Amino acid sequence: MFLSKRMAIIGVGLIGGSLARVLRQQGEVGEIVGIGRTEPNLRRAVELGVIDRYCQNPCQGVQGADLVFLATPVCSIASVLEKIAPFLAPGCIVTDGGSVKESVVAACERLMPAGTFFVGGHPIAGTEQSGVDASFDALFQGKRCIVTPTDTTDKHALRRVESMWECAGSEVVRMDAHKHDRVVAAISHLPHMVAYSLVNAVEAYDRLDESILKYSAGGFRDFTRIASSDPAMWRDIALMNGTAILEMIDSFSNCLGMLRTLVEQGDAAGLEKFFAESKRSRDAIL
Amino acid sequence: MFLSKRMAIIGVGLIGGSLARVLRQQGEVGEIVGIGRTEPNLRRAVELGVIDRYCQNPCQGVQGADLVFLATPVCSIASVLEKIAPFLAPGCIVTDGGSVKESVVAACERLMPAGTFFVGGHPIAGTEQSGVDASFDALFQGKRCIVTPTDTTDKHALRRVESMWECAGSEVVRMDAHKHDRVVAAISHLPHMVAYSLVNAVEAYDRLDESILKYSAGGFRDFTRIASSDPAMWRDIALMNGTAILEMIDSFSNCLGMLRTLVEQGDAAGLEKFFAESKRSRDAIL
Numbered sequence: 001m002f003l004s005k006r007m008a009i010i011g012v013g014l015i016g017g018s019l020a021r022v023l024r025q026q027g028e029v030g031e032i033v034g035i036g037r038t039e040p041n042l043r044r045a046v047e048l049g050v051i052d053r054y055c056q057n058p059c060q061g062v063q064g065a066d067l068v069f070l071a072t073p074v075c076s077i078a079s080v081l082e083k084i085a086p087f088l089a090p091g092c093i094v095t096d097g098g099s100v101k102e103s104v105v106a107a108c109e110r111l112m113p114a115g116t117f118f119v120g121g122h123p124i125a126g127t128e129q130s131g132v133d134a135s136f137d138a139l140f141q142g143k144r145c146i147v148t149p150t151d152t153t154d155k156h157a158l159r160r161v162e163s164m165w166e167c168a169g170s171e172v173v174r175m176d177a178h179k180h181d182r183v184v185a186a187i188s189h190l191p192h193m194v195a196y197s198l199v200n201a202v203e204a205y206d207r208l209d210e211s212i213l214k215y216s217a218g219g220f221r222d223f224t225r226i227a228s229s230d231p232a233m234w235r236d237i238a239l240m241n242g243t244a245i246l247e248m249i250d251s252f253s254n255c256l257g258m259l260r261t262l263v264e265q266g267d268a269a270g271l272e273k274f275f276a277e278s279k280r281s282r283d284a285i286l
Numbered sequence: 287m288f289l290s291k292r293m294a295i296i297g298v299g300l301i302g303g304s305l306a307r308v309l310r311q312q313g314e315v316g317e318i319v320g321i322g323r324t325e326p327n328l329r330r331a332v333e334l335g336v337i338d339r340y341c342q343n344p345c346q347g348v349q350g351a352d353l354v355f356l357a358t359p360v361c362s363i364a365s366v367l368e369k370i371a372p373f374l375a376p377g378c379i380v381t382d383g384g385s386v387k388e389s390v391v392a393a394c395e396r397l398m399p400a401g402t403f404f405v406g407g408h409p410i411a412g413t414e415q416s417g418v419d420a421s422f423d424a425l426f427q428g429k430r431c432i433v434t435p436t437d438t439t440d441k442h443a444l445r446r447v448e449s450m451w452e453c454a455g456s457e458v459v460r461m462d463a464h465k466h467d468r469v470v471a472a473i474s475h476l477p478h479m480v481a482y483s484l485v486n487a488v489e490a491y492d493r494l495d496e497s498i499l500k501y502s503a504g505g506f507r508d509f510t511r512i513a514s515s516d517p518a519m520w521r522d523i524a525l526m527n528g529t530a531i532l533e534m535i536d537s538f539s540n541c542l543g544m545l546r547t548l549v550e551q552g553d554a555a556g557l558e559k560f561f562a563e564s565k566r567s568r569d570a571i572l
Contacts (some may be wrong), residue, residue, distance in 0.1 A: 013415050124501065144501060173501070186488045186498045187360075191509045193478055196564040197545050201538040202472045203567040209369050212472050213571050215410065215430060215459070219512055221572075223477045226505055226566040231561035238557050249546050252487040253539065260535050261526050271524050275517035278482040281489040283512040285499050 003028035003164055009036040010058055010080055012045045014127065015097050016071030017135030020050045022168045025137050026070035036050035043099045059087045067160070068095035075236040077106035081118075088116045095119045095164070098239040099184060101148045101177040109152065119158035120148040120177060122184070123170060128228050141169035148177040171176045187242035190252060192234055193245060195227040289314035289450055290353035296321040296344055296366055298331045300413065302357030303421025306316040306336045307563045308454045311423050317409050321347035345373045353450070355384040361522040364393035367404075374402045379443045381405045383451070385470060387463040389435045395438065403443035406434040406463060408470070409456060414514050429453035434463040471530035476538055479518055479531060544572040 003023065010197045012034040023029045035050035035058045036042050042054035055061035062068050062084045070077050077098050088094065094116065105120035112118045126142040127134065145165040150157050162172045175183070195273040206212045238245060262270040289309065295302045298320040309315045313372065320337035321344045322328050328340035328388070342346035348354050348370045356363050363384050374380070380402065384390045391406035397402045411429040431451040435444050448458045492498045524531060548556040 021521065033497060049563055082293040096432055126505075146501070147292050173296055182491075183498050183501050185480050186491050187506045190488070191484065191506055193545055193549075194484055194542070195509065196561050197542040198480060198538055199564040200560065201534070201541040202314060203563070204478070204541070205468075205472055205534070205537055212469050213567065215432070215469050215473055219412075219478055220473045222508060223481065223512060224568050225510060227564045229561075229565070231558050234561045235554055237557040245549055246546065248487070248491070249542065249549070251491055252484055253542065255487040256480065256535065256539065259337055259479055260532065262533070263479075264523050266464045266525055266528060268521055268525060272521040273457070274486065275482050275515075275520045278485040278487070278513045279515070279517055281492075282485045282500065282510050 002030055003160070003167060004065075006033065006034045007031070007067045007069065009051065009069045009071060010037055010061070010084075011043050011073075012036050012042060012051060013071065013132045014130050014132075014139070015123065016069060017045060017050050017132040017175075018139035019067075019069060019071070019097075019135065019168060020045075021135060021137040023164070023222050024050075026165075026167050027042065028167050032143075033061050033065065034253045041129045041132055044076065048132065048223040050132055050135065058084050060094075062087050064069045065088055066092055067129065067164070068094045070091060070094065070098070073233060073236050074098040074104065074240050076098050077104050078111065081108050081111050085111050085113055085116075088113060090115045092116045095161045095162055097123055097164075098123060099237055100148075101180045103240060105148055105150060105177045109150065117154040119153055119157050121159040121161055121165065122146045122148070122180065123165065123168075124184075124188075125170075128225065130230060138169070143170050144173055145170040146175050146180050146182050148175055150177070158167040158286050181241050181244045181281075182247070183242055183267070187206055189245050190248040191241060192229065193238070193249060194225050194252065195224050196234070199224050199227045199245035288316055288452060290417055291316040291353075292319065292351045293317070293355065294319045294321055294348045294351040294355045295337065295345070295355045295357060296339060296370075297357035297359075297416065298322050298328060298340075298418050299357065300416050300420045300425070301409065302355060302419075303331060303336050303418040303448075304423065304425035305355060305357070305383075305454060307421060309422040309450065310336075312453045314450075314453050315353075319347050319351065327418055332465075336418055336421065344370050345554055348378075350379055351444070354378060356380065359519060360384040360386050360390065360526050362398065363390050367394050367397050369397055371397050372401075376400060376401045376521075378402045379405065381407050381447045382484070383407060384407055385474070385523055387432075387466045388528060391434055391436060392462045395436065398407070405439055405443050405447040405481040406468065407450065407451065408432045409454075411456075412471075412476075414511065416516060422563055426451065429456050430459055431456040431468075432461050432466050433458050433508070434461055434466050436463070439533055441509050455487065466491045467527050468530045468533070471527055471534045475523060475527055475531050476534040478512050478515065479524070479535060480538065481510050482520070485510050485513045535570070
């Protein structure tokens with residue numbers, strides 16, 4: 001019982017490559033066609049056995065596919081779909097892995113030809129690495145994948161996309177796209193904005209004083225690891241999910257402002273309460 | 287060649303216990319006397335072979351010691367020294383492991399009787415754990431230890447304290463106490479203030495909306511790990527190093543404010559530049 005006879009993956013990097021690896025390993029896909037702009041990366045993907053063949057032209061690449069996974073940068077998902085839409089086979093299901101959903105899902109739903117189906121998705125998984133060489137079959141194992149159906153989403157297409165992520169080892173959660181964007185703004189986008197700002201603040205200080213960063217111990221390195229993520233990807237996310245990110249930055253700044261007041265006033269009891277509440281919440285998600 | 291014939295360690299927890307373990311392992315200390323308020327912890331330290339014997343009264347415990355290590359919470363270092371000062375043996379060297387130095391060193395230097403010597407120190411090492419059971423001999427291995435001599439610090443005492451940290455496997459750096467406090471505010475205290483605030487902000491949001499925290503992936507857990515640190519310890523640090531911490535919070539808020547403006551204006555080039563500069567600084571400290 002195949003999930004797909006022919007699957008097309010547009011963007012064979014960490015996410016697209018890892019999904020191809022696990023679905024192949026599970027014996028769930030007949031043929032996997034990789035689509036992308038960088039030929040050496042696609043050749044490498046064939047060498048590694050991640051995909052069966054590749055095609056640099058997405059309009060040709062998706063022909064005859066019953067399942068298409070859009071793993072391109074989040075800013076270009078809708079424009080890629082616009083190109084390939086006229087070439088989709090009848091009954092084809094298209095899904096994506098973009099980390100912003102409300103605007104992407106709305107745009108994609110409008111672009112789908114009659115008799116083809118779109119389902120928005122977002123696997124909560126990743127590393128700071130990119131490219132097919134960084135992909136591995138266990139990337140989604142034990143992770144959550146959020147799918148964001150709308151009132152018009154086809155129920156069979158939704159179930160098939162959910163099955164795909166379950167095959168990859170993920171726990172699938174259905175969520176409204178608007179809520180999704182606020183959840184990821186809180187747990188992922190805000191921490192990235194904070195980490196990038198923290199490194200820049202310490203670096204600015206470093207230039208005034210002498211080399212502070214060289215004294216940084218493991219704690220600082222661990223805390224700022226996510227500031228090593230791809231700048232172009234995070235530029236796109238900041239552009240696409242700006243409203244929710246601004247809301248979370250303001251909520252965070254408000255909390256930091258309360259802590260600043262406690263420090264300034266030397267309020268021992270208030271400081272301990274602030275830290276203890278945070279520790280309690282943090283320990284609860286261990 | 288002994289570093290010390292009899293060493294007294296006041297506060298046999300993660301830091302004090304780990305130092306005892308490594309100095310004993312190196313064969314550098316004749317006898318180690320553990321001093322603390324919690325008898326079960328001290329008994330446990332004897333059982334584990336971390337110390338030779340214990341004493342709950344610090345004034346008795348330090349008698350005859352040629353080296354005293356103050357590993358108490360940073361707020362109480364000066365008050366403990368005030369108690370034990372009259373009981374220090376002639377020639378005794380006292381050093382500490384407090385993470386705030388300017389005020390502590392100034393207070394301690396004033397308290398030392400003639401013919402005894404104080405040297406301020408701060409090992410840049412630690413975990414989120416505490417207590418003697420969490421101590422281990424490799425804690426300081428390959429880490430930096432900052433010592434903060436002043437114009438009046440005895441050169442022989444300084445060298446002996448530096449030797450102690452070198453025996454523990456650390457690279458010793460001499461630094462002015464004022465500069466030390468700004469360096470640790472930047473690389474340690476600020477990240478803790480930010481992590482505690484971030485968890486509280488997301489938690490506040492969580493109460494309004496439904497359970498956001500449960501969707502948090504590894505990234506959020508790693509990023510907020512330091513918010514699981516001991517609230518009482520961080521209350522003390524925030525009280526003791528308030529000025530430098532406020533300065534760093536303001537510098538960080540300024541950077542975050544610039545990023546907020548870029549997000550609000552949808553400035554693609556500015557966002558990518560902001561993230562790329564941060565990534566460059568972060569990758570340089572890997």
